[in-house]
Amino acid sequence: MQNHSADSIERLVGLLPRAMRNQIEQWGEAAAVLSASRDPRVAASLLPSGVRGLFLKRGKQGIPTQMPAHHLAHFDWRYPSDQPEMADLYARAKQGQWNADDLPWHTSVDPLDPTVALLPEGFLDIEGLTAYGVRLDQREKIKMQASLCAWMLSQFLHGEQGALFAAAQVTEAVQFFDGKLYGSTQVMDEGRHVEVFRRYLDEKLGRLYQINDNLFVVIDALMTDGRWDMKFLGMQIMVEGLALGAFGVLHRRTEEPLLKQLLRQVIQDEARHVHYGVVALREHVTHALSERERREREDWAFEVALLMRDRFLAHELYDEWFAHRMTRAQWREFISNSPGMREFRHTMFRRMVPNLREIGLLSDRIRPHYEAVGLMEYYHGAAADKLTADELIRELS
Amino acid sequence: MTEGREGWVLRWLGRGVGATLTQLESDAKMLLGGVRGEAPAPFMQRQAPVWGAAKAPRSVGHEMLQVLRVEPAAEDAVSLVLHDPSGRALRWQAGQFFTLKVRVLGVEHRRAYSVSWAESAAEPPGSVRVTVQRVPGGMVSERLVRDSKAGDWLAVEGPAGRFVLPDAVGEVVLLGGGSGVTPLVAMAQEALGPGRATRVVMLLGARNHARALHEAALQALAAGSGGRMVLHSLVDQRAPGDDAAVREGRLDAATLGALLDEAQVSENARYFMCGPEAMLGSLRATLLARGVSASAIEEERFVRPSATRQRGSAEAQPVTLRVLGREVTVAQKPGQTLLDAGLVAGVEMPFSCTMGGCGACRVKLIAGEVSQEEPNCLRAHERDAGMVLACVARAEGPVTVEVP
Numbered sequence: 110m111q112n113h114s115a116d117s118i119e120r121l122v123g124l125l126p127r128a129m130r131n132q133i134e135q136w137g138e139a140a141a142v143l144s145a146s147r148d149p150r151v152a153a154s155l156l157p158s159g160v161r162g163l164f165l166k167r168g169k170q171g172i173p174t175q176m177p178a179h180h181l182a183h184f185d186w187r188y189p190s191d192q193p194e195m196a197d198l199y200a201r202a203k204q205g206q207w208n209a210d211d212l213p214w215h216t217s218v219d220p221l222d223p224t225v226a227l228l229p230e231g232f233l234d235i236e237g238l239t240a241y242g243v244r245l246d247q248r249e250k251i252k253m254q255a256s257l258c259a260w261m262l263s264q265f266l267h268g269e270q271g272a273l274f275a276a277a278q279v280t281e282a283v284q285f286f287d288g289k290l291y292g293s294t295q296v297m298d299e300g301r302h303v304e305v306f307r308r309y310l311d312e313k314l315g316r317l318y319q320i321n322d323n324l325f326v327v328i329d330a331l332m333t334d335g336r337w338d339m340k341f342l343g344m345q346i347m348v349e350g351l352a353l354g355a356f357g358v359l360h361r362r363t364e365e366p367l368l369k370q371l372l373r374q375v376i377q378d379e380a381r382h383v384h385y386g387v388v389a390l391r392e393h394v395t396h397a398l399s400e401r402e403r404r405e406r407e408d409w410a411f412e413v414a415l416l417m418r419d420r421f422l423a424h425e426l427y428d429e430w431f432a433h434r435m436t437r438a439q440w441r442e443f444i445s446n447s448p449g450m451r452e453f454r455h456t457m458f459r460r461m462v463p464n465l466r467e468i469g470l471l472s473d474r475i476r477p478h479y480e481a482v483g484l485m486e487y488y489h490g491a492a493a494d495k496l497t498a499d500e501l502i503r504e505l506s
Numbered sequence: 507m508t509e510g511r512e513g514w515v516l517r518w519l520g521r522g523v524g525a526t527l528t529q530l531e532s533d534a535k536m537l538l539g540g541v542r543g544e545a546p547a548p549f550m551q552r553q554a555p556v557w558g559a560a561k562a563p564r565s566v567g568h569e570m571l572q573v574l575r576v577e578p579a580a581e582d583a584v585s586l587v588l589h590d591p592s593g594r595a596l597r598w599q600a601g602q603f604f605t606l607k608v609r610v611l612g613v614e615h616r617r618a619y620s621v622s623w624a625e626s627a628a629e630p631p632g633s634v635r636v637t638v639q640r641v642p643g644g645m646v647s648e649r650l651v652r653d654s655k656a657g658d659w660l661a662v663e664g665p666a667g668r669f670v671l672p673d674a675v676g677e678v679v680l681l682g683g684g685s686g687v688t689p690l691v692a693m694a695q696e697a698l699g700p701g702r703a704t705r706v707v708m709l710l711g712a713r714n715h716a717r718a719l720h721e722a723a724l725q726a727l728a729a730g731s732g733g734r735m736v737l738h739s740l741v742d743q744r745a746p747g748d749d750a751a752v753r754e755g756r757l758d759a760a761t762l763g764a765l766l767d768e769a770q771v772s773e774n775a776r777y778f779m780c781g782p783e784a785m786l787g788s789l790r791a792t793l794l795a796r797g798v799s800a801s802a803i804e805e806e807r808f809v810r811p812s813a814t815r816q817r818g819s820a821e822a823q824p825v826t827l828r829v830l831g832r833e834v835t836v837a838q839k840p841g842q843t844l845l846d847a848g849l850v851a852g853v854e855m856p857f858s859c860t861m862g863g864c865g866a867c868r869v870k871l872i873a874g875e876v877s878q879e880e881p882n883c884l885r886a887h888e889r890d891a892g893m894v895l896a897c898v899a900r901a902e903g904p905v906t907v908e909v910p
Contacts, residue, residue, distance in 0.1 A: 132540050165533045169546040172532050217607075217614040221570065224659050225609055247591075263549070311552040318549040366612030429548040 134437045135424075139163035142323070142420055147478075148408040155412070158329040167329075168267070168320035179335030182281040194388050194494075195287035202294035202381055207374055209305045216367040218313040220255035221248075226364050227258035232449035241435045241443065253430060257449075259310065260426050261359060262368075263318035266306035268352055271328035272382075273299035275344040282337035288389055295385070298378040305371050313367070323420040327413060338393050342406055345386025346464050347413050351421070353379050354457025358449065383464065383493035390468040407470045411478055414461065418454055418482075419445070458487045467492035571596075573658040574633055581716040583639035583685075584651050585622060587629075588660060595632025600624045600671055600696035601689045601778070601806070604634060604664035605859045610645045617646050618859050620689035620780075620806070621665065622720065624696040637719055639685045666858035666866050669778065669806040671696055675704055677775040679766070681789055683711040683757065686781030687719045689806060693778060694724070698731050706735040707769045711757045711785070714741050715748050736769045757785065759792040766796070780806040807863075807883055823901040827853050828872070828908040838901050844869065844876065845896035848909075855896060855909055862898040869896045874905030 143152065143159045161167045167174050190196065220227060235250050245253060276299050280292030310317050331343035356379065360372040394403055427440040435443075444450055462484055465471045471479065471488070479485050536546070571588040579585045588604075590596060598604075603620040619636035628635070638654075641647045671678065671693050678697055680690040687710055697704040708728075712718035718739055728737040740755040741748075755761050777798060779789050786805050793803055819840065825847050826835045838847035845867055848855040858866035862882030871892045879898035894907070 130543075131545070132543050136540075164537070166536050166540075166546060167529075167533070170532045170536055171546075172528065175526065175529065213612075216612060219607075219661055222659070222661050223570070224661075259549070315552050316549045317552055319546060425548040428545050432545065 131432055131437065136164065138437065139322075142326075142416065148412065150405060151408050151412045154334070154409070155326065155330055158326045158333065161329055162322045162326035166322060166325075168322065168325035176329060176332040178278060178332060180278055180282040180337055180340070181335075183284050183337075185284070185286055189286050192285045192287040192388075192392070195285055195291050195385065198381060198385050198388070199287060199291040199294060202291060202298070205377060205381065206294070206297065207301070209301050209308070212305065212371055212374070213367055214308070214312070216365075218365055218367060220259070220314055221251050223251050225366075226251075226254065227368070228254040228359075228449065229362050229364065230254070232362060233257060233444075233447045237443065237447075241439050243431065243434050255314070256426055256429065257423065258359070258363070259314045259316050260318045260423050261355060262306055262310055262314065263316075264321055264324055264421075265352065265355065266303065266310060266317070267320040267324060268328070268348055269299055269302040269306060271324075271331070272344055272348065272352075273303055275328075275331055275340050275348075276382075278332070279337055279340050279344070282340070283389065285389060285392070288385070291385055295382055298382070302375055302378070305375065309368065309371060318425045321421060321423075321425060323416060327416065338390065338398075339406070339409070341386060341390060341393075342410060342468075342470075343413065345382055346390065346461065346468070347410065347417065349379055349383050349386065350461035350464065351417050351457055353383065353460050354453050354455075357456045358453045362449070362452075380493065380496065383460070384496075387464050387467050387492055387494045394469040403469065403472075404474070407472060407475050410465055410470050411475055414458075414465075414484070415482065417457070422450075458484055459490055460493070462487035463490035463492040467494065569662060570659050571634070571662045573654055573656055573660065574630075575656050576654050579622075579637045580639065580719045580721065582651065583637060583717070583719055584654060585635050585637045586650070586654055586660075587633050587635050588662065589630070589633040596634050598625065598634065598665035600692035601669045602665040602667040603689070603859075603864070604636060604662050605666070605864075606636070606646075606650075607661040607663070608646045608649060610649050615646045616859060616861055618667075618861075618863050620667075620692070622688040622691050624692045624699055626699040627692075627695040637685070637688045639717070639719065663858055666864045667806070668865060669780070669804055671704075671778075672776065675776050677705040677707070677772050679771055679775050679777045680706065680708040681710075681757065681762075681777065681779040681781070682708075683781035683785045684713070684717075685719065686779075686785075686806070687712075689780055690778065691720050691724060694727060694735065698727065698734055704734070706731070707766070707771055707775070708735065708737045709757060709762065709765055710737075710739045711781070712739065712741050714743055714745055715752045716745065738765055757789065759788070759795070762789065762792050763796065775802070777803045778806075779803065783807060819900065819902050824904045825901050826904075826906040827855070827869075828906070829853060829855075838905075842900070843897055844894075844899050844901060844905070844907060847901075848896065853909070857897055860897040862895050865895065867896040868893045869899075869907040869909050870894075872906040872908055875902045876900060876905060877902055 139159070142163060143156060218227075219225070230250075232254060235245055235253065238245065273296065276292060276295045280289055280296060283289060283292060327343060327348060331340045331348075334340060334343075353376065356372050356376050360369060360376060363369055363372075394406070398406070422441055422444050424437070424440070427437065427444075431440055462471070462479070466488060476485065476488075479488075539546070569590070572591050574587045574589045577585045577587070588596075598621050601620070603618045605616050605618050608615050608617065619638060621634050622637040623629075623635045625631075638647050638650045640651045667689075669689060675697075678693065680693055682690045690708065690710075694706050694708055696702070697706045708724070710718070710724075712721075715721070718741065721739060724737055724739070728735040738753070740753050740757060740761070742754070742756060744752055744754045777793060779786055781789075786807065790803060790805070794800065819838075822837045822839050824835050825838045825844055826833055827848055834851070834853055836847050836851035836853065838844065842850070845855055845857055845860065849857075855869075856866050858864045860867070862879055865883050865888075868884070868888065871894050876894055876899040878894055878900075882895050882898055884893060884895060896907070896909075
């Protein structure tokens with residue numbers, strides 16, 4: 110029945126002009142994202158953010174977005190020092206500071222130079238586009254790869270802006286004093302990441318893609334949630350996990366030396382951030398949350414993981430390149446099966462799943478769901494608190 | 507607050523998150539645009555050059571060319587024949603150069619290479635030949651000579667250069683040494699080519715016969731010129747296996763005088779010289795001493811980018827650019843050149859080699875003080891007229907320049 114009505118809707122939509130058809134497909138996709146969630150509580154908590162991001166496209170309106178915050182600033186006039194692992198991270202973070210001006214910015218970058226490819230040939234299966242009746246010539250191919258790279262870096266930049274503000278909020282809200290000190294270094298780190306990605310896009314690639322609607326939803330949900338541990342879980346585990354996956358793939362694949370070095374520096378910072386996320390949340394989930402609260406976070410993490418896996422699909426690139434040549438559904442199929450995206454998902458979950466296990470959000474109750482979507486293969490990996498930055502880099506290259 | 511019904515609905519949808527009226531209007535615009543099938547722009551253009559477009563409309567072209575074949579040109583030297591695989595014919599004037607952008611260990615180096623054949627002699631037509639001789643310790647020449655192969659892509663800018671044959675000229679004397687021979691080969695072919703009746707006297711110097719570039723081709727050109735071309739190649743030192751025709755000697759004052767006399771060079775001849783700095787200086791002195799007017803002598807120097815880049819002022823400096831009767835003031839950030847500052851701000855400034863070697867970016871200094879990297883290709887009369895090269899000049903304080 111459902112299939113039947115979907116068919117007839119599709120037929121009707123097919124009669125509309127292409128641009129409008131595209132828009133309707135987009136809304137359908139958004140509705141599917143919002144209704145996909147199994148858990149009504151999770152769905153309800155994501156709904157307002159979903160409306161703002163997917164329907165109103167607030168990230169793409171070309172004006173600043175105001176996001177209200179509802180968290181409490183947690184002061185402690187006794188300055189307790191009871192979290193040695195966080196104190197140690199703080200000490201290491203101070204040592205690990207670097208100056209973005211020291212990167213080799215004089216390197217000239219030609220996005221269209223195939224001898225120093227931003228992304229290697231084969232990152233996207235461009236020949237596979239012929240199956241959809243789209244053929245690109247050599248120059249378009251190179252341009253397309255460069256566009257994808259600029260798109261990825263633009264999303265990193267938007268993500269880092271979110272991380273900068275979330276790190277500041279979490280630093281206010283967290284109850285561990287050693288965590289606050291550490292958090293201050295993370296704020297600096299995120300500021301530096303915004304600096305380097307913006308500078309690279311401005312000076313080297315010359316274009317900034319708009320924020321992906323689904324990334325906007327995740328950031329909006331974190332910023333407007335009053336519970337600090339939700340911000341934390343979202344930012345330190347999920348978004349940073351996504352970032353580590355994406356940075357890692359790009360670091361491994363790009364031939365552009367400045368970008369490679371820039372990412373290497375950023376990844377070393379990110380390794381500390383995820384480590385902190387694991388330490389702080391493990392403490393919080395095991396000691397401070399009730400079972401009901403823990404379950405809610407567990408479900409939320411699962412839904413967000415799926416959102417990231419299935420929806421982070423470079424639609425801005427589709428709008429630029431293929432909106433008049435193929436349907437959104439075809440694009441989704443093409444991009445999610447491309448070798449680069451597969452590698453990205455693999456890297457992301459290899460980091461994220463063990464971290465969720467370590468902080469206690471992968472109980473027997475949720476595991477069958479992870480099993481069902483094929484993510485349990487990552488269960489036994491090492492969590493961030495067991496990985497040094499060096500190991501992480503080694504693993505990435 | 508007067509929001510209207512639309513605003514109320516939006517506010518409800520937004521779950522009362524305290525959105526401002528501006529936000530609601532913007533939300534409404536986005537939704538209405540969506541209904542009409544309009545999508546927001548996928549990206550914004552930032553300050554770096556637009557991909558695939560020429561960097562500035564008045565600058566010379568910038569593109570990727572492919573190596574069609576690699577030919578030996580002499581000991582330690584190769585000729586690279588470059589073409590545009592889309593089939594478009596490349597155009598240049600004999601004597602001009604292209605700037606090759608070559609990446610070695612991740613750093614891009616720019617080197618100017620003269621085209622070593624004339625358009626009329628290009629094989630296939632529309633392709634460019636550059637000849638690269640290995641320079642001891644030269645990273646770029648080493649890389650190009652050793653690693654170039656058919657199918658390679660090279661980022662290229664050009665053509666550029668003011669060292670070109672005049673349209674109507676009765677006689678030209680081409681003087682060169684070492685890799686300075688390359689533009690002269692193109693000029694000789696051009697001078698002897700269709701539609702011209704120019705007489706060519708070509709006097710070349712090389713360290714030894716094996717290193718003399720395009721030697722056989724030049725001999726053949728002279729032999730087939732029906733007496734219009736006189737060629738003398740001298741080598742510093744003969745090698746044991748050399749053919750009897752190889753002459754030992756240097757293009758010093760005495761030899762040059764004797765050879766010019768022997769060739770019976772006319773008074774109206776124009777002189778084109780290209781080679782190492784020291785050689786050019788002594789040739790020039792000899793010619794002037796023989797009564798050749800300075801305006802009849804053109805030289806092409808191969809300027810290597812200076813190893814130590816001056817940093818210029820440590821603070822941002824206002825640079826006022828007069829372009830086409832308009833004045834634009836841009837900020838030169840620390841480390842930037844006048845050219846960088848102008849291009850970043852979107853001002854159309856001509857340029858080509860960006861290393862002080864071609865003169866394409868000359869601007870006239872009206873007020874203020876700049877520091878320039880030396881050596882560069884500015885000629886004495888240009889310096890006297892207050893010209894500076896925007897690509898190697900940095901403002902030391904507030905500066906006003908005129909872009910021609």
